[in-house]
Amino acid sequence: MERCRLSYGNFTIMHQLKSYGPVLARWILGGFFIYASLDKLAHPELFARAISNYQLVPFGLENTMAIILPWLELLAGVCLIAGILVDGANLLVAVMLIVFITAISQALGRGIDISCGCFKVTETGRSLGFSTLVQDFILLGLCFWVMNRPDRTLEIYPKPV
Amino acid sequence: MFPTPPPLHQASLIVMATIVLGIMSNTIRSDSIPWIAEALAVTDKISIETETSEAPILQGISLEQAKKLFDDNFIFVDARGEEYWSEGHIPGAMVNRNFMELTFKIDSIQGRTKPVVVYCSDDDCGSSEDLAYDLQYSGFTHLYIFKGGWLSWNDAGYPTEISQ
Incomplete structure (x- = not known):
């Protein structure tokens, strides 16, 4: 009964979530990093x-x-969204996020009141705060989800076998 | 299972493409910046005017100019670590224990528009410039970076102070 309710054709909803969840995570990560790169460029x-x-x-x-x-942010973002060299782009994004988390943590710890410089580098940029750290940890969580994806749904290169 | 290049190789490819794009874009664009940030030039004249309508001032100054501002009782900030500050500093110079605390102290003593002199150990240290930019970002509009720093001040035999 439970199986019937969650099934669609040969695929369960859980199976689709396992395949398309990481795709959604890729797109969110890619979107974030492309958006973050534009003002800096x-x-x-x-x-x-x-x-x-x-x-x-x-x-x-x-x-x-x-x-x-x-x-680097722009290229990694484009690769994640397009499904090109996803493992490498995901690795770079994870490393960047760890660097950002370290930089933000030490700035907060030292009481340096500065603009985040995360998305906007102009004067309207938001101040550095705890929310920035939470956001980066959530994005890092998405990276681990992409890293442990079960298949290569909607990826162009390397092509799924 | 997947015949794919290892993630590290893929990442290297992306990094190489990034470097090429970075070099090309910084070469082509009209507002390109130097690859290494240039140090501030030392100014030949200093201003103790406190008008805020003018553009913010952030300039390097010489030993003699620093001494003049010291004699005029403007605030000096020591950008070195507290351990170095404790061993000896320009009399009255504040140490940067906590940036917010520092800005509050300067603001309460002389506001944000009067000259503030920032120094570190010598010509080569960058912490005075970094701190000066931080102060400018926090709204201080009249900042001087004493290029010779603590070493040139001490060598000149000007007054010093030891604090705990």
Whole structure:
């Protein structure tokens, strides 16, 4: 009875959730990272300042990070949404999130009141807070879901076998 | 099960593409930035005006200019770690134990528009510039970075102070 209620053709709802859940997680992660990259790509100088405010990067290298990091976010996001090199993109996103979580935690711990620099690097950007950390932990959880996906539904390359 | 490149290889591909895109975009765009942030130039004149209508000031200053601002009783902030500050600092210089506490103290003493001098150990340290930018971001509009820092001040034989 229970099986009939949850079944659709040969596939159960649980089976579809297992396949399409990680796809949804990919799209959410990809969407977040593409959106996060756009303002940084438009304003590299302001993003360099936002990086510098975290007081983590040795002076001078914040510019290099401000030039490279937005492109990394954009490419990783596009790969996740398009289903190209998903494992690699997911790994990069997870590493970036761990770095962000570390940077935010130390800034909060040291009482540095700065703009997050997460999505908007202009003056309207939101301040760094506990909610930013929660958001990054949730995104990291999505990364682990994608990492442990059972199949390669809606992925272009590498093609599913 | 899947004949796919390992995640690390895939990630390397994406990183390589990223670096190429970063180099290309920063070369082509009109508002490109230097790959390494440049240090502030030392200004040849300082202003103790406190008008807020002008653009915010954030400039490097020399030893002599720092001494003049010290004689005029403006606030000095030591951007070094507290352990170094304890061993010796410019008299009256504040230490950055907690950034919010520091901004509150400066604000309550002389507001946000009068000159604040920030220094660290010497010409090569970057913490004074980082702290100055943080102060500017917090609304302080008149910031000077004492380029020679603690070493040049101490070598010049100017007054120093030891605190616990």
